[in-house]
Amino acid sequence: xxxxxxxxxxxxxxxxxxxxxxxxxxxxxxxxxxxxxxxxxxxxxxxxxxxxxxxxxxxxxxxxxxxxxxxxxxxxxxxxxxxxxxxxxxxxxxxxxxxxxxx
Numbered sequence: 001x002x003x004x005x006x007x008x009x010x011x012x013x014x015x016x017x018x019x020x021x022x023x024x025x026x027x028x029x030x031x032x033x034x035x036x037x038x039x040x041x042x043x044x045x046x047x048x049x050x051x052x053x054x055x056x057x058x059x060x061x062x063x064x065x066x067x068x069x070x071x072x073x074x075x076x077x078x079x080x081x082x083x084x085x086x087x088x089x090x091x092x093x094x095x096x097x098x099x100x101x102x103x
Contacts, residue, residue, distance in 0.1 A: 070087075
């Protein structure tokens with residue numbers, strides 16, 4: 001099973017494909033050097049395969065590589081960052097309390 005994630009800036013989302021079929025996305029709003037990750041959706045028929053985790057990891061890695069700040073508006077993204085604190089530095093200090101993340 002081939003899994004790929006691509007950025008689709010026209011649609012405002014990172015999209016995941018499994019065997020060339022779109023099975024999920026992380027929606028975002030980008031303003032300058034800040035990206036707000038607003039929603040995560042995956043095909044429920046593929047539940048339990050970690051697709052959402054892979055999508056969020058890809059989005060956060062892309063944001064980090066680009067030097068962007070991240071606003072984890074989606075609770076799924078916020079929870080991911082809380083469980084993987086290596087990504088906490090992407091969230092600006094002044095915004096962490098808003099998302100109940102550690103300072």
